[in-house]
Every structure is written in C-alpha cells, then in structure tokens.
Amino acid sequence: GENVEQHPSTLSVQEGDSAVIKCTYSDSASNYFPWYKQELGKGPQLIIDIRSNVGEKKDQRIAVTLNKTAKHFSLHITETQPEDSAVYFCAARDMNYGGSQGNLIFGKGTKLSVKP
Amino acid sequence: DGGITQSPKYLFRKEGQNVTLSCEQNLNHDAMYWYRQDPGQGLRLIYYSQIVNDFQKGDIAEGYSVSREKKESFPLTVTSAQKNPTAFYLCASSYTGELFFGEGSRLTVL
Numbered sequence: 001g002e003n004v005e006q007h008p009s010t011l012s013v014q015e016g017d018s019a020v021i022k023c024t025y026s027d028s029a030s031n032y033f034p035w036y037k038q039e040l041g042k043g044p045q046l047i048i049d050i051r052s053n054v055g056e057k058k059d060q061r062i063a064v065t066l067n068k069t070a071k072h073f074s075l076h077i078t079e080t081q082p083e084d085s086a087v088y089f090c091a092a093r094d095m096n097y098g099g100s101q102g103n104l105i106f107g108k109g110t111k112l113s114v115k116p
Numbered sequence: 117d118g119g120i121t122q123s124p125k126y127l128f129r130k131e132g133q134n135v136t137l138s139c140e141q142n143l144n145h146d147a148m149y150w151y152r153q154d155p156g157q158g159l160r161l162i163y164y165s166q167i168v169n170d171f172q173k174g175d176i177a178e179g180y181s182v183s184r185e186k187k188e189s190f191p192l193t194v195t196s197a198q199k200n201p202t203a204f205y206l207c208a209s210s211y212t213g214e215l216f217f218g219e220g221s222r223l224t225v226l
Contacts, residue, residue: 006158009156032213034214034215036215036217041220042219042220043120043122043206043208043217043218043219043220044159044206044215044217045217046214046215046216049214089158089159093213102213103149103161103164103174104213104215106158106159107158108156108157108158109156109158
C-alpha cells in the first residue's frame with residue numbers, strides 16, 4: 001500500500017520568510033495529493049491540492065509542486081504571516097485501498113511556527 | 117450552513133465504559149470516515165463507509181465499531197476493548213475524494 005513520508009516535523013521561520021514542506025510517496029499509481037492545514041483544537045482544512053497530470057499549482061502565497069518521477073511533492077508558502085502558524089499535513093490517494101475513490105494516506109504532519 | 121458536525125467536543129470516560137461519538141453531515145456526501153489523531157502520528161483511519169448500510173475497517177479498527185443507517189450520520193463507538201482510547205477523533209466526508217473534516221472530538225479516559 002501507499003506510504004507517505006513528511007519532512008520536517010517542525011519548522012520555524014521569521015515573518016516574511018518562505019517555508020517549504022516536503023513529502024514523498026511510494027505508490028506510482030497515486031494521482032491526487034492534497035495539503036491540509038490544522039489549527040490548534042480544530043479539524044484539518046484543505047488549502048491546496050494537485051493532481052498527477054499537473055506539475056505545479058499556485059493559489060496566492062501558497063504553491064504545490066509535484067515530481068512524479070521522483071515521487072515527491074512540496075508545499076511552498078511565501079511571505080509567511082503569524083496566522084500561517086499551524087500543523088500542515090500532506091496526503092496521497094491510495095487507489096488500491098477504499099474502492100473507486102481511494103483513501104487518503106497522510107504524512108505525520110509539520111508544525112510550522114512563524115515568528116513576528 | 118453546510119458542513120460536518122461532531123459532538124461532543126470533549127468527552128471523559130472511565131475505563132471499561134463504551135462511548136459513542138456523533139458525526140452528522142448535510143453535504144449530501146456518500147462517503148464518510150473516522151480518523152484518530154495522536155501527537156506526532158498524523159491521521160490514522162479507523163473505519164470508512166462509502167454508502168449507506170456498508171462500512172469497512174481501516175488501519176486501526178480494533179476496539180471500535182460504527183454504523184451507517186443514514187446517509188447523514190456515521191457514529192463511532194469506542195468500546196472497552198480499545199486499549200488506549202485517549203485521543204482526538206476526526207470525522208470526515210467526501211464526494212469526489214476531497215475530504216471535509218469536522219472540528220473533532222477529544223476523548224479522555226480517566
């Protein structure tokens with residue numbers, strides 16, 4: 001089955017700097033890679049996703065890149081702000097698990113702290 | 117408002133007691149999921165249901181049970197057989213594979 005590794009587990013940056021979180025996956029059949037942001041005591045919220053037919057996707061200060069050959073994808077946050085502080089999870093869809101929709105396999109999360 | 121409602125937000129249980137966590141959605145999604153979250157462990161799948169009256173075990177189903185009698189509802193029972201039930205539990209629903217999460221329920225066993 002799919003396995004997702006996420007690094008780093010913690011990341012501290014100064015306000016205004018960029019932050020990069022990296023994930024690798026094991027199953028080349030995976031075709032959907034979302035990123036979730038979880039604030040303290042709340043449920044995760046989808047912030048951006050990418051499908052395997054696209055190499056990069058941007059949404060304002062957030063971007064995700066996908067390298068299918070190397071089987072890794074990354075989240076890039078530019079001009080970080082204190083409200084970006086949260087735990088970020090990457091995930092990959094395992095098409096061999098969970099029927100026609102597949103199930104998401106999550107990384108263990110990155111705690112991002114943005115210092116003012 | 118459309119969304120997923122989990123209750124209660126906080127729950128305390130004595131050892132040996134069963135407890136049921138509620139999850140209701142009004143998004144008209146077919147698929148629903150339960151995840152367990154522990155510090156540094158990410159999200160681990162307990163049970164999932166792709167359609168009413170059907171559900172499958174996830175990676176850590178032992179000590180848990182679910183039902184799916186209605187499309188809107190997917191309650192999770194944490195039984196006394198679950199050896200380490202203290203955790204944050206998240207319910208989610210999906211239509212096309214994108215997950216929408218509830219706000220979670222924190223269970224503490226005293």
